[in-house]
Amino acid sequence: MMDPKQLDDLARRLSAAMPKGVQVLQEDLQRSMRATLEAGLSRLDLVTREEFDIQAAVLARSRAKLETLEARVAELEEAARAAKT
Incomplete structure (x- = not known):
């Protein structure tokens, strides 16, 4: 299994290599996914x-x-x- 830090680094490098328009779309998607995950996790008793x-x-x-x-x-x-x- 690959180290999560290596996966994060790879994802950052791939993201940086994308055209600017795709990067903006990706940032919006990441913010949306993060908000959705945070909302879902906040409802759990963790x-x-x-x-x-x-x-x-x-x-x-x-x-x-x-x-x-x-x-x-x-x-x-x-x-x-x-x-x-």
């Missing part, structure tokens, strides 16, 4: 990458704590069983 990363870190810490607590409960259950015998 989070920013930063918010996602923060929540992923919170989840990772919670999982680690849960694993620690599960191990501790297992130890205590084993100790309780051993004490009964």
Whole structure:
């Protein structure tokens, strides 16, 4: 798969090589498409990458704590069983 930065660079170079009339049409089309995409995306319940990363870190810490607590409960259950015998 091609790197998105390379695709952007290629698109810019191709755009610059187009005749002026086509470039104006392309700019109008890009603005229109961008506005349409922004409007569509604004209606979705999306989070920013930063918010996602923060929540992923919170989840990772919670999982680690849960694993620690599960191990501790297992130890205590084993100790309780051993004490009964």
